[in-house]
Amino acid sequence: xxxxxxxxxxxxxxxxxxxxxxxxxxxxxxxxxxxxxxxxxxxxxxxxxxxxxxxxxxxxxxxxxxx
Amino acid sequence: xxxxxxxxxxxxxxxxxxxxxxxxxxxxxxxxxxxxxxxxxxxxxxxxxxxxxxxxxxxxxxxxxxxxxxxxxxxxxxxxxxxxxxxxxxxxxxxxxxxxxxxxxxxxxxxxxxxxxxxxxxxxxxxxxxxxxxxxxxxxxxxxxxx
Numbered sequence: 164x165x166x167x168x169x170x171x172x173x174x175x176x177x178x179x180x181x182x183x184x185x186x187x188x189x190x191x192x193x194x195x196x197x198x199x200x201x202x203x204x205x206x207x208x209x210x211x212x213x214x215x216x217x218x219x220x221x222x223x224x225x226x227x228x229x230x
Numbered sequence: 231x232x233x234x235x236x237x238x239x240x241x242x243x244x245x246x247x248x249x250x251x252x253x254x255x256x257x258x259x260x261x262x263x264x265x266x267x268x269x270x271x272x273x274x275x276x277x278x279x280x281x282x283x284x285x286x287x288x289x290x291x292x293x294x295x296x297x298x299x300x301x302x303x304x305x306x307x308x309x310x311x312x313x314x315x316x317x318x319x320x321x322x323x324x325x326x327x328x329x330x331x332x333x334x335x336x337x338x339x340x341x342x343x344x345x346x347x348x349x350x351x352x353x354x355x356x357x358x359x360x361x362x363x364x365x366x367x368x369x370x371x372x373x374x375x376x377x
Contacts, residue, residue, distance in 0.1 A: 181305075192309040201309050 165224040169197040171215045186210050231285045233296065239278025246271030322366065329359045 172182050172193075179197075183190040188207065195201035203211065204221075212219040249268035253261045285294045304310065333355045340348030 187303050187306070188305040189304055192307055195309060199290060204308050207308055 164202050164226065165199065166196060167222050167224075168193070168211065169216070171222065172197075175215070182214075186214055232280055235238065236282040237280060239275050239280075239282060242275030242278060243272045244275075246275055322362070326362060329355055329362070333359070 167188055172179070175182075177185070179190045179193045183193045186204055186207075192201065192203075208219055212222055214220060246268040249264045249271065251266065253264035258264075284290060299333070311376065330343065333352055336348045339345045346349050
């Protein structure tokens with residue numbers, strides 16, 4: 164799953180530490196999500212979506228499996 | 231920091247000192263054990279007491295609140311929770327493998343008479359293996375029904 168987290172974070176002028184504090188996760192989790200190593204839970208995805216005031220599908224882009 | 235931290239630190243310290251006194255006053259076969267236990271109680275007792283005074287000092291109050299907040303974030307961080315669960319799973323599987331290998335090694339050593347009375351060890355390890363395996367299944371079934 165691709166995501167726009169890094170871009171949105173930079174647009175807000177936040178570093179990973181600040182974003183992590185704001186949504187109450189560890190800095191490593193932000194880094195892992197940005198690098199595509201970790202897909203957040205639905206809960207965390209909604210928290211991120213609320214934080215950036217954007218619909219979830221604009222932040223997380225799900226690539227459907229080819230049949 | 232709560233007063234209970236200070237209380238537990240002092241209690242550990244007192245229990246450790248009691249163990250040393252008992253070991254010094256009464257000459258028993260348990261002396262070595264008592265000295266060992268006293269060390270294991272006194273060190274965390276001193277650390278706990280010192281920690282309490284350090285973190286309750288007015289100049290460290292803000293730093294302590296920050297530390298608590300960070301600890302709470304780290305503890306509830308979903309990625310770390312997932313990784314903890316995963317590492318527990320690997321540790322469980324590795325444990326089962328090590329028990330199995332130990333059973334084989336002790337059986338061989340027993341047969342070759344390198345170690346005597348290995349039967350008890352093999353039975354214990356076998357029981358422990360079955361316990362781990364069965365408890366793993368039971369907990370999984372319980373969680374499966376719950377969620």
